[in-house]
Amino acid sequence: MASRKLYITGGIGSRAQGEGFGPDYELHNHTAYCETCAAIANVYWNYRMFLATGDAKYADVYERALYNGVISGVSLSGDKFFYDNPLESMGQHERQRWFGCACCPGNVTRFMASVPNYMYATQGDDVLVNLFIQSSAEIATDNNNVTIAQTTDYPWDGKVTFTITPDNEGEWALRLRIPGWAGESPVPTDLYTFTSAPKQPYTLKVNGTSARVLDGDGYATVRRTWKAGDVVELELPMDVRQVRAHENVADDRGKLAIQRGPVMFCLEGRDQADSTVFDKFIPEGTAFTAAYEPELLNGVMTLSANAKQILSDGTVKDVEVKAIPYSTWNNRGADQMAVWIPEAAEYARATPAPTVASRARMFSEPTSLTSDAPAATSNLQWAWGY
Template structure:
C-alpha cells in the first residue's frame, strides 16, 4: 500500500503527539487540527476520556466477545467452527467502531496490551476478508443461510436493511484512525482492498444500490484524504447522487440536492449531511451546499431540542413535524447527537461561522454527554427531557451502536477544539489543553487554561511562536451574546446579564464580531495572552409558542449547560405538581457529590394548586447530563412557573 504523502509516516513517528499531520486532499476553507496535536488537561473532559480508555473501551471488547461479534470474524476466517452468532448483520460495525476508539485512545494513553489486542483482532478481520476484498461476516460464514435482511447477491439489499456498505464505512474510519495512531498498515490494507472492490462494483459497473444506512460516504472522504486516491472521493459522490426513488426514512425520497426538509432517521440524516458537506467543499458542488443549508435551517428552526438532542419520534428513530418536540417521548438517540456534532463541525469547516459551534457545543455538553454514565459502563440509547422514573442507563444493547459510538467519539474530542486556515487559528471550544500546530507555516505552541463549563474565565496563552503576524479568532458563544440558539425556536426570557469581556496582554482590545468570532491580528510572541470572560448568570429559556410541550414552562441554563430537576434533590416532592417562583431569583452552589467542581442551581418552587409560602420549598437543579446517576425516579427539564414579569 502506497501513501502518496511521502513524508506522512516520518512525521507521525517524529512527533506522535504534537504535530498536526496535513492530510492529502484536505482543501476545505478551514482545516481540522488533528487530535494527536492537542492534549486535554482539564478536570471535566480529561477524566471522562481516561474513563473511556480504562472502562468503556475494555467493556466494549468484552461485550463484543460475549455477544459473538468478534467470534463472527473468527468463524468467517475459518479459525473456529460455527454459524453467524450475533443478532444483526450490522454487528461487524460495532467492532470497527471500538477499534477506531481504541486507536484514538492509544495516542492519548500508550498501552502495549491494548495495541497487541488490536493486532490480534485486526488479524481475524484480515483473515475473514474474502480474496477479492469483500468483508461481511454474515454472508461469508454461510452465503446460503444469511440473515433475512440480506439479499442473495452482494449489495442488492443494501438500500433496505443489509448494511453491507454501512459496515465497511466504519471499517474505513477505523483503518484511518489505526494508521494515524500506530503507523501500521494492517487494517488500512484491508480497508483499501475493500474500497477498491466497492469502487470497481459501483463506479465501474454502475451498480444502482444506494447505501441504506449512510456512513460509507463520509468514511470514503477520510480514506481519500489519507491516500490521495480520488476514486474514493468520486465514489462518495456517486453514492450521494444515486440516492433517489426510496422513502423518507433513509432520506432517499428525493435526490439529495433537491431535498428541502430534514426527515426520517436522525443518524442516517446527519451522517449523510456530513458527507455532503465534505464532498461539496472538496469537489465544489454548490447544489450540495444549498441543500444542507436548507436542512440545517429546518432543523434549528423547529426540530431541535434545548439539550441539543435531535429526533423526536421513536417510531422512525428520527424527525417529526416542525415544533413536534415532546419531552418524555423524545428519542434523542445518543448516536444522533454524535452525528449532529459531526455534521455541525463540517458545516463550520465549510462556512467558518460560529453558529455551528453554538449548536455543536450545546449538543456536546448536554444530549451527547448524557448518553454515558460517569462510570463509563452504562449507556442511554435515547435521552428524553422528562421521565416518570422508567428510564435508566443500560450496560449494553442488542443493537449496540450507541456504546461503540461513544467509545470512538470521546477520545477524538481534542480534534474539535481548534481549526486553521492559512493565516488564522480558530479557538472554538473552551477546554483546558496544550497544543502545537502549524500556523502560517510556523509551528506554534498554545495552551488554554480554564475551569469551563463551571467558570467563564478563559486564558489563551502562546507558549512558543515565531514572531510572525497572524490572526487568532476567538469564538464568542451565542449564549454569551444573548442568543439561546441561532433561530427563534428558543429565546432567553431575561436580558439582564453582564457583557462578555476580552483583553489582550492585559489591555482592552478594540474588537469587532464577525460570524461570532473576535479576530485578533498581531505579531504573536511567546508569553502573549488573551483573556476572555464569559457571563455565567443563570438564564431562563422559553420555547417558541408553537412548541406545545413547553408552553407555560421554562428551562434553566448556565453557560453551555442545561439543567434539570431530579427526584433525588427534591425529596418528598411531586415534580409534576410544582412551579418555579421566578421572583425569588436563583443562587448557584458548588456540589461535589456527583462530580468535582459541579455547579448546581437553587431557587424557590411551590405547589401548583396553592401558591402560598407554606407550600414552597428550595429546589436544587443539576446539569442535565448528570441525571439518572442515583437510581430511577422522576426528572424534568421544562418546568412550569408562576406568573411574573416574565
C-alpha cells in the same frame, strides 16, 4: 433542523419510529427519542458545516449537543448508556449496560477520543478557537506552528486564559468564539429565546490590557503581532438564565428551561425535599444561586432557587428547589426528572392525595391468610399466575 426540530439539550430526532424527525416543532419531552448517536451525529454535521462556512453558529449548536445531549448518554461510571435521552421522566428511564443493537456505547467511546478535533481550526495563518477546554495544543498554520495552552474551569467558570507560543513571531489573527448563549441567543434561530438579557458582556484582555476586538461571524478577533508568552484572558458571563421555547412547541408552553453557560439544568426528584418534580413551578425572573459541589456527581455546579409547589387541594406553598446538570441525571437511580419546568401553577401537576389504590403493593406471594378465606387464596393465586 436548528429552527424547528432541535431540542434545547442539543438532541435531535423526536420519534422512536424510524429513529427520525417528526413534523416541525414536534419536540415532546416525555417521549423524546433523542438517540445518543443522533446527538453525536449533530456534532459531526455541525462541525463540517462550520468548516464549510467559518460561521460560529454551527459551533454553538455542536457545543450545546456536546455538553448536554451527548454526555447524558453515558453514566458517570462510564459503563451504562442511554439509547434515548428524554427531557422528562416519571422514573421509568434508566441507563443500560448493553443493547441488542449496541451502536451507542461504541459511538460514545470513539466520539470522546475525537473531541480535541473540534476545539481549533485554522484559516491561512489565523487560528480559530471554538471550544474552551483546559489543554495544550500544537497547531500548524500555513507559515507557522503555534502552541496554545488553555487554563480554565469551563463550563463551571467563564474565565479562560490562553498562553500563546508561536514558533515564529508574526502577525496573524486569533479568533475566539463568543457563544450565542453569552449574548441574546441560546441557539442561532428563533426556536428558543432567553427571558432576560445577560447582566454584562464578555471581556477580553491581552497581556492584562483590554484588547482591540473586531466582532463578526460569532468571533472576537484580535489581530496583532504575536510572540511567545503572550497571554489572552477571555471572560464569559455565566448568569443563570431561563429559556422559553417557540410558541409552536406545544409541550413547552407555560414552561421554562434553565441554562448557565453552555449547560442545561434539570430538576431530579432526589434533590427535592419531597422527592417530587412535576408539582413544582418556577416563575419567570426567579433568582438562582449557583454553587459548586465537589462531592456530588463527581463534582458539579448546582442551582438553587425559591420556587412554588401546588398541592393536591389546589393551594400553593413556597419551596426550595435544586437543579443539577441535565447530563448527570439518573446516576443515582431511577427518579422523576424534568428539563422544562412550569412557570405558573396552571401548568404544574399536583401530586394526588394518597388513596387505597396508590398505597396498594403487590406481594410476590401471599404472606399470611386466615383459615376462613380459602376462596380468596385460590383467586389470588390464579390471578398472580401461581
